Amino acid sequence: MTVRRIRVIPDPALRQKAKRVTRINDSTQRLIDDLVETMRAAPGVGLAAPQVGVSLRVIVVEVPEEPLYTLVNPEVVKKSGERRVEEGCLSVPGYKATITRSVSVTVKAQDRTGKPCRIKATGLLAQALEHEIDHLNGILYIDYLSSMDELVPVGASETEGEGALTSGI
Ligand code: NI
Numbered sequence: 001m002t003v004r005r006i007r008v009i010p011d012p013a014l015r016q017k018a019k020r021v022t023r024i025n026d027s028t029q030r031l032i033d034d035l036v037e038t039m040r041a042a043p044g045v046g047l048a049a050p051q052v053g054v055s056l057r058v059i060v061v062e063v064p065e066e067p068l069y070t071l072v073n074p075e076v077v078k079k080s081g082e083r084r085v086e087e088g089c090l091s092v093p094g095y096k097a098t099i100t101r102s103v104s105v106t107v108k109a110q111d112r113t114g115k116p117c118r119i120k121a122t123g124l125l126a127q128a129l130e131h132e133i134d135h136l137n138g139i140l141y142i143d144y145l146s147s148m149d150e151l152v153p154v155g156a157s158e159t160e161g162e163g164a165l166t167s168g169i
Helices: 026-041 123-136
Strands: 046-048 058-061 069-080 083-087 095-101 104-110 116-122
Touching: 026 046, 026 058, 026 069, 046 123, 058 123, 069 116, 069 123, 083 123, 095 123, 104 123, 116 123
Parallel strands: none
Antiparallel strands: 046 058, 058 069, 069 104, 083 095, 104 116
């Protein structure tokens, strides 16, 4: 496994719509392993393939008290409720902001073996899933702000991205 370089804004890789994975092969497995290692090294609670410059629909999410999710072709098929949350992103280092996310989401995906799976999530897991799936569509959380003045600088010790800014994770 290798820690890959995380792209930061304004890297154009972050703005591409990622392609569906049609065949899960050795390089997909390597990508998933590297995403997990890169996420943990950051450290963060989620990472999407476009953040390491790979335009494929693959994400990894690992929030406290939940298993590691490695998802291929994930999509939000249902969401409900709204809540205001603090959020950051490894690709937007040094900042956080408060945005609106769903209270709960249902995500349909394939696991790393290609088997279809469905995840019902709330809380930080739902937030992280929405955040990472946004990355696959070239969307960053800062796109939800009406002004960049809403960005709050954070100290280097708390720049964990992908939703980890909440509650001192
Ligand atoms: Ni992010």
